Amino acid sequence: MTLDIARLRAETPGADRILHLNHAGSSLMSAATVAAIEAHLRREAEFGSMESGVAVAAHLDQVRADAAELLGAAADEIAFTGGNSDGWGRAFAALRLKPGDRVLVGRSEWGGNLACLQRAGLAIETVPADAEGRISLDALAGLLDDRVRLVALTWAPANGGLIQPAAAVGRLARAAGVPYFLDAAQAVGQLPVDVAALGCDVLTAPGRKALRGPRGTGLLFVRRDFQDRLEPAFVDTHSAPIGPGGAVPLSDARRFESAEGPAALRLGLGVALRQALDLGLDRIRAAVFANAEALRARLADVPGVRLQDLGVERSGLVAFTLAGQTGARVQAALAAQGINIGFNGRAYTPLDMDARGLGEVLRASVSYLTTEAELDRFVAALRQIDG
Ligand SMILES: Cc1ncc(COP(=O)(O)O)c(C=O)c1O
Known part of the structure; x- marks a missing residue:
């Protein structure tokens, strides 16, 4: 049995007010x-x-x-x-x-x-x-x-x-x-x-x-x-x-x-x-992982995007960089369209950032609440951000 996402979204005041892709920062509470x-x-x-x-x-x-x-x-x-x-x-x-x-x-x-x-x-x-x-x-x-x-x-x-x-x-x-x-x-x-x-x-x-x-x-x-x-x-x-x-x-x-x-x-x-x-953690995990992989697949086609996730099995946190852009600029451009994402500098994970020579990464993090339509809208907005 899969999760009833429509019902869960209806029970979440923020679900249709904001396109929230910052669940790794803080997710949306239910009513x-x-x-x-x-x-x-x-x-x-x-x-x-x-x-x-x-x-x-x-x-x-x-x-x-x-x-x-x-x-x-x-x-x-x-x-x-x-x-x-x-x-x-x-x-x-x-x-x-x-x-x-x-x-x-x-x-x-x-x-x-x-x-x-x-x-x-x-x-x-x-x-x-x-x-x-x-x-x-x-x-x-x-x-x-x-x-x-x-x-x-x-x-x-x-x-x-x-x-x-x-x-x-x-x-x-x-x-x-x-x-x-x-x-x-x-x-x-x-x-x-x-x-x-x-x-x-x-x-x-x-x-x-x-x-x-x-x-x-x-x-x-x-x-x-x-x-x-x-x-x-x-x-x-x-x-x-x-x-x-x-x-x-x-x-x-x-x-x-x-x-x-x-x-x-x-x-x-x-x-x-x-x-x-x-809801069951197995079912939550399956839904989150599926959304994250769907997002990675979409991002892989966006010019200038480089996925920055390591590992074999991957969580709902999707990290990437966008050529010629700073995290702050991308975050602000998306926020102006009602889309929340995060970005990290070095301080959160200094050992790994240094080991990989990364100054910052953008973070789009999904939940089981995330829909395909939201992913499409986010990726379309990202494509519009020019250098
Ligand atoms: C892996 C990890 N550890 C610790 C923290 C810090 O959590 P808190 O802000 O609740 O202290 C975070 C926050 O993003 C995190 O991602």
Whole structure:
């Protein structure tokens, strides 16, 4: 059974207002997600936000359970965060690495994660890529030894359709007994996720991308038997309440959360999560991949366009360059016609951009909501942009 795209679009306020090809930046929320957020904000305004928080506590427990289901995890392995970097940074800070400690990263690693590693003074080694641009498993196996303190991989990068062999990396990291952090910002909501098969100790995701949740939300998975390896950089009354014997961190992943959080946004995230689960991640992936390949086929015929996606299996993020054009100029020309796309400079993925000598790439990223007619309109508009 395929997805009912017409119905899903009708239930998405933005679907017919804008031609949105920036789902990798932030996707479009459904009307039901927006309604859940609005209803809770109204409840807070009318009955008090603390009291409203108590009223929806059980509901938020269910959101946590649904998030766990989405990732193949248990509810006590999930923390709510404010976004991908928020979760990744909290987990990384809690790992308490020391300056000079050795860390292995893939070439597609997210720039924010690299910034954390650099600022901690770590010895960062980039694992070479194979002929397809994926992390080389042979090279990784050769580099892993008992001096390595962390393997960090971005599953699907911000600058192209590459999908890294995340589970194979997990098998190698586990065999070597090295902690494995997986940045799944561009994967969750688009690919089926099973943290057991991935073998990761930490996985992070934002709510706003393929999951179609609101901005300012995110998920942090920390494997149960890894939680005690982490010492949160800071705690508060929620994560480590003070008892008779002093502050005791909670016994589950909530120890990585803050006391204060946006209940309305989390309820909205819950609606989006539930929808993804109900649609089925296999079906979502098939629809997204089909749209992305249809877009790549169209772009291949546009004069001056060069596709910049690496990998074998490719995500919904289609990267390309247009001869003689800057990303800002193309983005603005399309925005003037009601078309959203993104573009990245070096900072998001510096290792890969440098390795390929790229200054920037344009990003047209699809969703299962995307239609063939939208792809045609986008490509026609792109053809009209002159140098
Ligand atoms: C691969 C990857 N990691 C991390 C991030 C940062 O996510 P956030 O803005 O939620 O911190 C992004 C955002 O585009 C991303 O693509």
